[in-house]
Amino acid sequence: MLQPFRQTPFKIFKTKTCSFLLWGRKSLSWHTALRIRRKSEKRDKEGRKLENGYRKSQDSLANKVSVKLLNPNFIYDVPPEFLIPLSDASCESGDNVTLRCKVCGRPRATVSWRGPDNSILSNNGRHSIAYSETGEASLRVLGVSLEDSGVYTCVATNVTGTVTSSASLTVSAPNDGSEDIWKNCFESYYTEITELGRGRFSVTKRCDQRGSKRTIAAKHVNKKLLRREQVLQEIRLLQTLDHPNLVRLLETYETAQSYVLILEMADQGRFLDYIVSWGNLTEEKVALYLRDILEALQYLHGWKIAHLDLKPENIVVEQVCSQPVIKLTDFGDAVQLGPHSSHIHPLLGSPEFSAPELVLGQPASLTSDLWSLGVVTYVLLSGASPFLDESLEETCLNICRLDFSFPDDYFQGVSTEAKDFVCLLLQGEPERRPSAGFCLQYPWLQPRGVASGGYGHVNHTQPPSPSHYGTQLDTSRLISFIERRKHQNDVRPVGTIKSFLQSRLYNHT
Incomplete structure (x- = not known):
């Protein structure tokens, strides 16, 4: 026996084209939907008419809307x-x-x-x-x-x-006195002569000081690429440093587009350009140059400051009393490391001179600079890059695997002592690399007639190895090296580079 329908409260909503029902009880809505459908079918039979050769219900639009609105799964946008x-x-x-x-x-x-x-x-x-x-x-x-x-x-x-x-x-701006260091009207005091080089965030230009005609290097840091606080960090660091093998900061200016650091000018220009222009490179000269760099690193590391961007472009030469003096410049990446520091250095440029811990995103250390010096030494002796490969990923993988060698055609005439010094620096674990002070006592780096006994004290009686003062080194490949670096775009290893390295290193082991 059929049960009578239970009435459910409802409201009627009307639009220009149709009317529809909103039911108060969802469980009985299918009864009403069935009744509406049957009524519409009855109206279709009674009131249908031909339109363009087809039979069409007058209420077809209303029927479609009603069914749609009564579908509990329909969601409005x-x-x-x-x-x-x-x-x-x-x-x-x-x-x-x-x-x-x-x-x-x-x-x-x-x-x-x-x-x-x-x-x-x-x-x-x-x-x-x-x-x-x-x-x-x-x-x-x-x-x-x-x-x-x-x-x-x-x-x-x-x-x-x-x-x-x-x-x-x-x-x-907080009232910390930092605004007092910036001077205005840079163009009124200096005349730009030529461009010296470009970095990731800056352009360095050779300028003459008006009146005195003193030549300086003006480092223009783009405001859109680097924040004021980051520039101030480099400035404050330079203000605390004073060493003959470090480029000194003279003044600071601010223009509409850039922050300008006035640096002392190294009159002989960039390191590798100087070597190629003079030629006649020997291991004795290489050792002399490396001693200057190590003196600078020993001073920095004494202050617990890591340079973290040691590469040929950041090494310049100044002629002092007929002798070349090698100096480090560009302290934009430098950081002071505490006793328990876990500073993760962002790898913003080419990883060619970066230590494995920097490539893998691990904490930097003072000996990260010694690794970079090892790569610089390899380049000076051979004119080639030890880890460079066809892709960024493969270069980073070579660095982490310590995948380098000494090909005979590149190291012809290079002494075993020189190669041993490179191997001493290019060690994967930061703690196994020597300090800058230790390297200064290394026998291969001693001046003529001076050698070290046990790396701890200088022994004037032990003769240096004859190979230390061997044949002239081939600098022809350095020309191609310099040209490649000039046109190399700095890139940042991002995305899956870290996971790529870890997976490849894990599979390799």
Whole structure:
């Protein structure tokens, strides 16, 4: 026996094209849907008519809408909307700041952020972007600088539309006296002569000081590429250093586009250019040059400062009293390491001279510079790079595997003592590499007529190895090396390079 239908409260909603029912009890809605369908079929039989040769119900649109709306699985698309928009924020330079908002919409909106220059921001060392399942979106800026001031915009998008919310971030400078170091009107005091070289974030130019005609090197750091705090770190470090084998900082200027570091000029230019122009390179001269570099490293490491970017381009030559003096420059990557430091150095340039711990993203050490010096020594003796390969990944893999050799055609006439010194520095474990002071006592590096006894004290009676002062070294390959480095674009190993190395190293072992 059929049971009578139970009545369910409902409301009737009307539009221009149709009407539909919203039911209060979902469990009985199929009864009503069936009744509506049967009524519509009855109307179709009674009121159908021909249109363009086809039979069409007058209520076909209403029927379709009704069935769709009564389908419990049907979900409407809703454009995104900011339930909580961004709010303006202010902070001091060096602080961390977070901008927050809340987004709704169906389907779930995708969110992106734009900075003051309208560039798209992403998760990196300075920006941290989060977007929760409940719609909370946030942008965290670490260590803000004055250049971070401006309008930030959150963009929410789904298939139905796009909305934005913007807010202003105001960054003020802390009153620490740092602004006093910057001078204005650089062009009024110096005349640019020629470009000396380009780095990742800067251009160094040879300039003459107006009036005195003193020649200096002006390092122009691009404001868009490097923050003020990072430049100040290099400046403060240079202000504390004073050594004849380190390039000195003279003044600092600020222009609209750059920060300018006025450095003393090394009149003989870059190290490898000097060697190629003079020729007649011998192991004795190589040892003399390396001693100057080691003196600089010993001084830096005494202050617990690691250079971390030791390569031929950052070594310059100055002629002093008819003798060449080798100096280190470019301390943009230098860092002071504490007793329990775990500084992870970002590998921003070519890894050709980088130690394995830097390539693998492990903590840097003072002996990371000694590894780089080992690569520089290899290049001086052979004109070739020990680890360079066809790809970035293979180069990094060669470094981590200590995959290098001494081909006879490249090392013809090079002494065993010189090769042993290279092997002493190119050791995978940082703690196994010698200190700069220890290297200064190494027999191969001693001046003519002076040798070391047991690396601890100088022995004037032991003659140096005859091969120390052997035949002239071939510098022809250095010309190609210099040319390649001039046109080499700095790249940053990102993405899967670390996992690639670990997987290859694991499989290799």
